[in-house]
Amino acid sequence: MKFLRFPMLVIKDVLQNLDPIDLINLSLSSKKMSHLISLADTHRFRVDLEHFLIISINEKQYNIQLPKNVSSRVTVMITIDNAWPAREWLHIYWNKKWTELLVHILRVFKCPLTTVNSKSMPNSKLIEAIQIMSAEQCEIKQMYIHQDLQKKKSLRNIIENLNITERLIITRMGKITRTVIGGVPSQRRDAESGQPDSNFSRN
Amino acid sequence: MTSPASSSEVKYLIESSEGNTFDVSGAALRQSNTFNAMFLNIGADGPIPFTDYNEATLKKVFEYCEHSVNEENYSGPKHQDDLSKWDLNFFNEMDQKMFIDVINASNFLDIERLTSYCCERIARMLRGKNTQEMIKVITLPTAEELEAKQKVEEKKAAAAKKVAEKAAETAEKTETLEELPVQQLVQTTRNKLTRKYLSFSNE
Incomplete structure (x- = not known):
């Protein structure tokens, strides 16, 4: 069956019937095919980078593991409404670094990274991600950075090099050195709970 | 009906x-x-x-x-x-x-x-x-098939280039003949004819 010879509407209909993981595997089959993947309305996918790379569509989440070492395949766990344990396990047949997979997914789906949240990510992985995202100028809608990272990487560098289009939230964990009785309540609360103290919004 | x-x-x-x-x-x-x-x-x-x-x-x-x-x-x-x-x-x-x-x-x-x-x-x-x-x-062509196809196309392109070069050379020659001044052409034909005549009379 020569799939690429079908009318465009048929190709689109078939692609819309596939889930994101099948689309990623299909995109690896040829260059021409990878250009067609966005016909599946992939812009409606939400792509988040946290402890996993999460692609969400409706109530389903495809949690893609970020392996340390390069192997022949990457494991994906499917959850519904973020309820663990995973309902199903799938695989993406990818034999390069996970950061390259991230860029490939964003390119093929033609969608931005909806959020990057450093809270549940190891610093080494976040730095790897930041490096590739600034090199490829991937669009990031929202980014949450926590204090640990700020120690290792210059904050200014991150803000200048990344393509953050909506919001950058930086959270600094406060240390209580002394208690001021009758101080400004909001400041006290922020210091105690480690709430975000900076909120940059861009349009 | x-x-x-x-x-x-x-x-x-x-x-x-x-x-x-x-x-x-x-x-x-x-x-x-x-x-x-x-x-x-x-x-x-x-x-x-x-x-x-x-x-x-x-x-x-x-x-x-x-x-x-x-x-x-x-x-x-x-x-x-x-x-x-x-x-x-x-x-x-x-x-x-x-x-x-x-x-x-x-x-x-x-x-x-x-x-x-x-x-x-x-x-x-x-x-x-x-x-x-x-x-x-x-039935998408595999990477090897694409490579083989590319090689065949390269060979075809090289052959076409050779043919084009030959055609250009012959065109150049005819052009140089056409560009010769009339007097020079007359002289060369006269020389040829005399040579022929001499060889004929010697026989």
Whole structure:
């Protein structure tokens, strides 16, 4: 069956019937095919980078593991409404670094990274991600950075090099050195709970 | 027999690529948006030509239409598991060539339900497979085949370049001959003639 010879509407209909993981595997089959993947309305996918790379569509989440070492395949766990344990396990047949997979997914789906949240990510992985995202100028809608990272990487560098289009939230964990009785309540609360103290919004 | 009437009992004659005609009920034909747009209101004098498709394919497509006349209105694609026994038999009876022809005809006739079921069936063939298996299903050229094809194309290009170069050389030669001044040409021909004459007289 020569799939690429079908009318465009048929190709689109078939692609819309596939889930994101099948689309990623299909995109690896040829260059021409990878250009067609966005016909599946992939812009409606939400792509988040946290402890996993999460692609969400409706109530389903495809949690893609970020392996340390390069192997022949990457494991994906499917959850519904973020309820663990995973309902199903799938695989993406990818034999390069996970950061390259991230860029490939964003390119093929033609969608931005909806959020990057450093809270549940190891610093080494976040730095790897930041490096590739600034090199490829991937669009990031929202980014949450926590204090640990700020120690290792210059904050200014991150803000200048990344393509953050909506919001950058930086959270600094406060240390209580002394208690001021009758101080400004909001400041006290922020210091105690480690709430975000900076909120940059861009349009 | 053709008629512009919208009664479901009216039969329309359909002409296939072989030039054969067969009749289809108006109710079945009305599932085709292409037919609705072209003939429903104005009617047709003589058989309706769908000459891009053979008789077997058209009969199969209209068999589906006749069957689904009494089904409830189409409300989006059904999952393959929800298909009726008749639907499953209908698809299972077809070989791959017929299946492809039916998809193309159904897409041309814009029969939403049938096209959608066919696409869902192709998607089912791809689901859960790795890239290599997907390539086999949809017959995409592999990387090696693409490389071989590229080599052949390169060879062809090189051969074409050689031919072009030769043509350019000969064109240059003729141009230089044409560019010679008239007097010089006269002189050279005279010299040739005298040489010939001398050799002739010596003999």
